Amino acid sequence: MENEIEILASFLDSFEPEVSGRSSAPVSDEDAATIAKLAAGELSEADRARLTPLLASNEQAMQQLVAALRGDR
């Protein structure tokens, strides 16, 4: 484990969702499409502002973004 943010996040992840504040609710098709646009660098600032709260709180949404980024490379 190399950086402090990863250490903190991993420590937090070792707790139940109600303590860590994370969610793994399914991502809607509409949100998935928006995530793909963000990964492609095609999302407007306003749409990004609407999407980031979901990415910040939902691990599945974040994983979709990371997967889309890896697919884009």
Add this chain to the structure above:
Amino acid sequence: MDLVQRALAGDNAAVVQFERDYRPTLERVLMARGIDRIDAEDLVADIIAECFGAGKKGTMDVRLLEKFEGRSSLSTWLIRITWNRWLDLKRRDKFRGELPRYEGDEAKGADQFDRVADDYEDEDFIETDLAELMAGAIKTAFASLEPDVLVMLKLSFIHGVSQTDIARMWQCDQTRVSRTLSTARSQIAAETMRAIRAAEPDLQIDWDDFKRLCAYGIEI
């Protein structure tokens, strides 16, 4: 668990190994916080004695080590106990001079500080108190960031996404991403420490200690 089982079964070599493996670590954890060597050695000696049933008030009904369930590493569990004991001592200091004396205390040889200790020496306190305090502080610190900054931070430091890719998504230059991440890291450190001090003013923990404890907590 093997070392624990053998030590509890009375295997002298296991007891010696347990003490050799963990005593110096626990003492270092305390001394890193500015606790002097004598106090650190005394506190750790008490904890190790209790692990094998030798309490301050005589033989314990349940040896401390029997409470270890293997839900975390042994070192994590022992460090949490050590820190919680230290917190307990700090709380006793806070109460010093404010504790009520009851009629007959002297005749019975009752120690008013033991009354405070009894309030805290339950299993839940030992298992969860410090860890939950730390988790709450981290959660508060992450929540203090704007969502887009938190997402940038997670992408960069947890998922290994390059600053170039983040800049492309955010349609900005990489310098702005770099500056945002640097500011966010500082904010996380400051907010975490602020939350810890708000919840536990007597716990004079610094950022390096906090990170070290988190690392112990996730079983490095």
